Amino acid sequence: MIILTGMAGLVAGAFSMALGEFASVHTQNDAVAAEVAVERDEIRRHPRAEQAELAEMYEGMGLSRPTAEAVAREVHADPEPAVKVHITQELGVDPDEQPPPWTAAASSFLCFAVGGIIPLVPYLFGSSALALGLLVGAVGLFVAGALTSRFTARPWWFSGLRQLLFGAIAAGATYVVGMLIGVSMTG
Ligand SMILES: [Zn+2]
Numbered sequence: 001m002i003i004l005t006g007m008a009g010l011v012a013g014a015f016s017m018a019l020g021e022f023a024s025v026h027t028q029n030d031a032v033a034a035e036v037a038v039e040r041d042e043i044r045r046h047p048r049a050e051q052a053e054l055a056e057m058y059e060g061m062g063l064s065r066p067t068a069e070a071v072a073r074e075v076h077a078d079p080e081p082a083v084k085v086h087i088t089q090e091l092g093v094d095p096d097e098q099p100p101p102w103t104a105a106a107s108s109f110l111c112f113a114v115g116g117i118i119p120l121v122p123y124l125f126g127s128s129a130l131a132l133g134l135l136v137g138a139v140g141l142f143v144a145g146a147l148t149s150r151f152t153a154r155p156w157w158f159s160g161l162r163q164l165l166f167g168a169i170a171a172g173a174t175y176v177v178g179m180l181i182g183v184s185m186t187g
Pocket residue numbers: 039042050053086090
């Protein structure tokens with residue numbers, strides 16, 4: 001029963017995460033594309049104002065007035081590269097380097113599926129002890145959190161414990177909801 005509900009939750013969760021991620025990245029890319037169109041139009045209609053805006057941004061970054069104006073003039077010599085520079089400066093993203101939604105969806109699916117199978121491992125090997133499932137799930141959460149510290153400035157034990165805490169809150173909330181609607185998770 002636990003393997004069946006666990007697997008059902010795993011598949012449903014993985015699809016839900018993947019579709020959510022797909023929609024989120026797709027919407028983000030659409031928003032960037034819309035901004036590119038707006039900026040291209042602005043540069044076509046008000047090239048001088050946009051060039052002055054860029055010179056001001058460079059001045060704000062610490063360049064001297066003559067250098068900032070010279071750089072902005074050179075960038076605006078060709079409208080297409082100018083659009084890209086404006087978008088990169090104003091939105092902080094490179095319009096040509098947006099993540100493909102399918103890759104984001106597939107990695108979300110995979111990560112959720114791998115994370116979801118870990119607490120089920122003892123059950124798959126024939127154990128029926130809730131404590132063992134919780135322990136394996138807790139170790140999985142801690143290791144996943146600790147691994148993220150490779151990409152952040154946080155110490156590994158802090159990231160591990162934080163992930164464990166978040167997982168415990170999520171699992172606890174699921175357990176309480178299950179109790180409230182009269183489904184015993186241990187049965
Ligand atoms: Zn602009």
